Each structure stands twice: as structure tokens, then as C-alpha cells.
Amino acid sequence: MATLEFWFEFASTYSYPAAARIEALTRGTGIAVVWKPFLLGPIFQRQGWNDSPFNLYPAQGHYMWRDLERICADLGIPLQRPSVFPRNSVLAARVACRFASEPWLPDFVRQVFHANFADDLDISNPRVIAMCLDRAGVPTAGKIESALTTQNKDALRAQTEQAEAIGIFGAPTFIVDQELFWGNDRLERAIAWCKSPRLGRVA
Amino acid sequence: MATLEFWFEFASTYSYPAAARIEALTRGTGIAVVWKPFLLGPIFQRQGWNDSPFNLYPAQGHYMWRDLERICADLGIPLQRPSVFPRNSVLAARVACRFASEPWLPDFVRQVFHANFADDLDISNPRVIAMCLDRAGVPTAGKIESALTTQNKDALRAQTEQAEAIGIFGAPTFIVDQELFWGNDRLERAIAWCKSPRLGRVA
Numbered sequence: 001m002a003t004l005e006f007w008f009e010f011a012s013t014y015s016y017p018a019a020a021r022i023e024a025l026t027r028g029t030g031i032a033v034v035w036k037p038f039l040l041g042p043i044f045q046r047q048g049w050n051d052s053p054f055n056l057y058p059a060q061g062h063y064m065w066r067d068l069e070r071i072c073a074d075l076g077i078p079l080q081r082p083s084v085f086p087r088n089s090v091l092a093a094r095v096a097c098r099f100a101s102e103p104w105l106p107d108f109v110r111q112v113f114h115a116n117f118a119d120d121l122d123i124s125n126p127r128v129i130a131m132c133l134d135r136a137g138v139p140t141a142g143k144i145e146s147a148l149t150t151q152n153k154d155a156l157r158a159q160t161e162q163a164e165a166i167g168i169f170g171a172p173t174f175i176v177d178q179e180l181f182w183g184n185d186r187l188e189r190a191i192a193w194c195k196s197p198r199l200g201r202v203a
Numbered sequence: 204m205a206t207l208e209f210w211f212e213f214a215s216t217y218s219y220p221a222a223a224r225i226e227a228l229t230r231g232t233g234i235a236v237v238w239k240p241f242l243l244g245p246i247f248q249r250q251g252w253n254d255s256p257f258n259l260y261p262a263q264g265h266y267m268w269r270d271l272e273r274i275c276a277d278l279g280i281p282l283q284r285p286s287v288f289p290r291n292s293v294l295a296a297r298v299a300c301r302f303a304s305e306p307w308l309p310d311f312v313r314q315v316f317h318a319n320f321a322d323d324l325d326i327s328n329p330r331v332i333a334m335c336l337d338r339a340g341v342p343t344a345g346k347i348e349s350a351l352t353t354q355n356k357d358a359l360r361a362q363t364e365q366a367e368a369i370g371i372f373g374a375p376t377f378i379v380d381q382e383l384f385w386g387n388d389r390l391e392r393a394i395a396w397c398k399s400p401r402l403g404r405v406a
Binding site: 033060199 | 249254260262263265266269270272273276277281348367370372373382383384385386388392402404
């Protein structure tokens with residue numbers, strides 16, 4: 001069975017529609033989606049960026065918000081431009097990293113994206129993350145605490161270092177074997193690669 | 204009839220597949236394509252970049268070349284990574300600007316992209332541009348000279364300034380009314396916007 005790694009960042013605008021789409025697009029295909037939270041901040045910093053490129057380069061930022069508005073409208077998912085961008089996503093990423101293989105993880109991830117990009121909530125606030133767990137139908141007791149252990153902090157750091165090591169520079173990124181697809185708009189191509197991993201026209 | 208402006212740059216990798224696709228995708232739709240050559244160099248410079256971001260940020264560059272390889276293979280168009288990137292595209296852009304409304308312009312544009320990205324030829328060389336005109340079935344006599352007048356140089360400069368003024372920061376960019384779509388992968392959405400210029404699901 002082909003495996004599709006979905007590398008996402010909770011502060012990343014285009015990760016939001018990707019998280020909304022990926023399960024419906026892969027359902028029934030036999031493709032196993034592996035959810036890989038990571039942090040873009042450290043990767044951007046090593047590129048010399050101390051902020052999102054969408055803030056550093058205003059023309060790109062202006063375009064991105066309009067593009068995202070069109071994409072969300074096409075998908076029928078809500079969008080409210082966050083009053084703070086990019087939001088601190090470390091806590092949310094730690095929780096997602098700690099529980100990455102739980103069956104409820106995709107629901108939780110979508111709730112966090114919804115909180116950030118539809119409800120304009122501060123996803124660095126533990127109460128907001130607890131609300132996202134609750135909305136995903138997950139008992140909250142002990143979850144956040146267990147995401148804040150040194151072991152789990154190290155695990156997220158290692159996952160971010162792995163992202164950079166395999167050539168990831170933005171989010172979302174999809175990886176099939178060692179083939180890298182960057183951007184929400186490459187999700188269909190990544191799925192096609194799962195089915196037919198080669199260059200050239202695909203069915 | 205809806206008008207689709209196609210802003211392209213001869214040094215831009217993703218402009219190559221866009222130029223290869225745009226006529227087939229718009230044929231029979233009633234959409235009028237307006238070809239708009241411009242230069243990214245001055246726009247990048249004002250963002251603080253003295254080189255292509257694909258050179259400045261190696262992980263992005265490494266990804267882009269592989270992504271372009273996949274895209275060209277899917278389209279069945281040849282790709283040979285240019286030995287010089289980005290190539291100086293000023294001469295080619297001046298010729299395209301001078302003859303933008305000629306019926307042979309799209310053929311000439313494709314020949315220049317082919318020279319750069321399939322033949323690895325120096326498109327700043329007048330002999331290469333003359334060859335591209337010839338391959339497009341255009342009598343070459345006087346063409347390059349008439350692209351080198353002060354008036355035409357000013358026209359390309361003004362077009363580049365216009366690009367920046369309307370929010371263009373990369374190539375290719377498609378504009379429908381004042382709606383901006385950036386990237387080869389947004390061509391289909393731009394065409395859909397011509398047919399139904401609004402947010403939300405499109406037919």
C-alpha cells in the first residue's frame with residue numbers, strides 16, 4: 001500500500017485547505033496518509049527569515065490572502081483572516097506530534113486549523129487546544145500535559161529537523177517515497193504519484 | 204468577451220509550461236488572451252533579491268527543478284535544465300513587447316521558451332532570437348532592430364512598472380479584470396474566473 005506523508009504546519013495558510021481535503025481525496029484509494037506536524041519557524045530562520053514570507057513580502061502576502069479566500073470559497077470551508085499571523089503553533093504541533101497515530105488525530109488537526117483560520121482564536125492558548133480536542137470528541141484530561149514532556153518536545157524538534165533534512169521548505173508538503181510535492185495545489189499530483197510513481201502522463 | 208492577461212517572463216521556469224498550455228486551454232472558449240511580457244529582475248531587486256529566489260534559496264530551487272521536470276513530462280514537452288539560470292531575457296522581452304499583438308507572437312514566445320528550456324541556448328544572443336523568429340515562420344529582417352528603439356525599451360520598462368503596480372511579484376501571472384492568479388498551476392482557475400467571475404464553486 002502506498003504511503004502519503006502529509007507534512008503540515010498549523011500556522012500555514014495553505015495547510016488549512018490541504019487538511020480539509022486530504023481524507024476525502026484518499027478515501028478508498030488504499031493510500032495510507034501519515035500526518036506529520038512540524039514547525040516552519042526554525043526552517044525559515046535558517047533561510048534568514050524572521051517572519052512569514054507573506055509578511056516580509058507584502059505583494060505576496062496580499063495575493064496569498066485573496067488566493068486563500070478563493071480556495072476556501074471553492075471548497076465551501078469558512079475563512080476569517082486571523083488577527084495575528086502567523087500564530088504561534090508550537091503547542092498545537094506538540095499535541096499533534098504526541099498523538100500523531102491516534103485515529104482522532106485528523107479531526108483534531110482540522111479543529112485547530114478551524115480555530116486559527118475560521119474562528120480567529122489563539123491556538124497557542126491551552127484552553128483553545130483543549131476546546132479543539134473536545135470538538136474532536138477526545139477526552140482532554142492529561143493530553144496537553146503529556147505533549148509538554150521533554151521527550152515529546154524533542155520528538156517535535158527532531159521531526160522539524162527531519163523535514164529540513166529531506167528538503168522541506170514550506171507547508172503543506174506531501175512526500176511519496178522520496179518524491180516531494182509542495183503546496184495544497186500539488187495534493188492531486190502526489191496522490192497520482194502514489195498510484196503511478198513515475199514521470200509522464202498519468203491516468 | 205472575457206479577456207485573460209498572460210504576464211510572462213522568458214527566464215521564468217513556470218512560464219514555460221504556461222505558454223505551452225494557454226492556447227489549447229482557451230481555444231473555443233471565447234476568451235481573448237493578451238500576451239504581456241515583462242521583466243521580473245527589477246521587481247525582485249526592489250524586494251531585495253539580486254538573483255532568482257530559486258538560486259537564493261537552494262531547497263526551493265532543488266524542488267522547483269524536479270517539479271518542473273514532472274510538469275513537463277506530464278505535458279509531453281521537452282526540458283533540459285539551462286546551463287545558465289536565470290538567463291538574461293531583456294532582448295527577448297523587448298521583441299515580444301514590440302510585436303505583442305502580432306498573430307505570430309504566441310509561436311515566437313514558445314520558440315524562445317523552447318530555446319531557453321529545451322535547447323539550452325542563450326536567449327540574450329540576437330542570433331538565437333532571430334532563429335526563434337525564423338522557427339515561428341516570421342521574416343526576421345528588421346525585427347530585432349525595431350525592438351531596440353528607445354520607444355520600445357521605454358514601453359517594456361513601463362509594462363514592467365505596470366506589472367509591479369498591479370501587484371505582480373512572480374511569473375506567470377494571469378489577470379482577469381483585476382483578479383490576479385499567480386503560477387502555472389492557477390491557469391485553469393483563471394479561465395474558470397473568466398467564465399464565472401466570483402467566489403465559490405465553479406462549474
